[in-house]
Amino acid sequence: MEPKKNPKADLTRNSGLYFAIGLALVMFLAWQGLEWKNYEKDEAFNYKMDVDEELEEEIPITEMLKTPPPPPPPPAAPEIIEVVEDEEEVEETVIESTETSQDEVIEVEDVVEVEEPVDVDVPFAVIEDVPVFPGCENAKDKRACFQEMMLKHIRKNFRYPEVAQEMGIQGRVSVMFTIDKDGSITNVRMRGPDKNLEKEAQRIISKLPKMTPGKQRGRPVRVPFSIPITFKLQ
Known part of the structure; x- marks a missing residue:
């Protein structure tokens, strides 16, 4: 049995396309309606700005008045001169000369040379008498x-x-100290890669015995000395 409806006459075939076009058209008209603006003529803003030109004021030219120089100071009053009558005798001041003639002989006492004590630091390498270590x-x-x-x-x-061993720290510590005039060890200074190594070097130097001080020209002097201490892990 043949169908009575012609397949070419199907009205719902393009209904989706028509619906989309209609929806887009409605949204466009709604958007235009929302964006539509109407301004009244009275509320229009005037963009012109009137700027009045300022007139230049004339500045009167004034002459500088020269002030007269101050008057010179009054002359100093003359010194009062006392008048001495001829009958009075005026004592004259006699100034004796301090210069000596060639004939006079001046006796000079013997000058005693006083040697100042030597209070300087003399390096260990150039001192005359080095400090003596016990023994x-x-x-x-x-x-x-x-x-x-x-x-x-x-x-x-x-x-x-032990701390330096655990951390693997090693290196050389330069130690500087001074052998004082009484043979004691003073002014100990260290410079090394780690504080723990510097403390150990200071502990070693602090155990040094008292020495016979070094001498320069027969007098005790301070003698600076430096020595490196190497810390190396085996």
């Missing part, structure tokens, strides 16, 4: 004996800080 009193070369005893003292008292 080097009878050594022929006291300078070499001093350095050897210093190394022995460092080896004997050396102790690697």
Whole structure:
């Protein structure tokens, strides 16, 4: 049996397209209606600005009046001169000369030279009499004996800080100190890669014994000395 409805005459075939076009048209008209604005003529804003030109004021030219110089100061009053009668005798002041003639002989007492005490720092390398480390009193070369005893003292008292070992810190600490005029150790200074190593170097130097002070021209003087202490992990 053949269908009575012609498939070409289907009215719902393009209904979706027509619906979309109609919806878009309605939204466009609604948007135009919302955006429509109407301004009254009375409320129009005037963009013109009237600027009045300012007239230049004439500045009167005034002449500078020259002030007269101040009057000169009055002359000083003359000194009062006392009049002395001829009958009175005026004593004259006699000025004796302090210069001596060639014939006169001046006796000069013997001048005693006073030597000022030597109060300077003399380096260990140039001092005449080096400080004597205990045990080097009878050594022929006291300078070499001093350095050897210093190394022995460092080896004997050396102790690697545990904190530095755990952290793997090593390096060289430069130690500087002064052997004072009484043989004591003063002015100890350190410079190294770590504070723990510097403290250990200071502890070693603090254990140095009292020494015989160095002498320059036969007088005790302060002698600065420096030595490196190397901390190396095995």
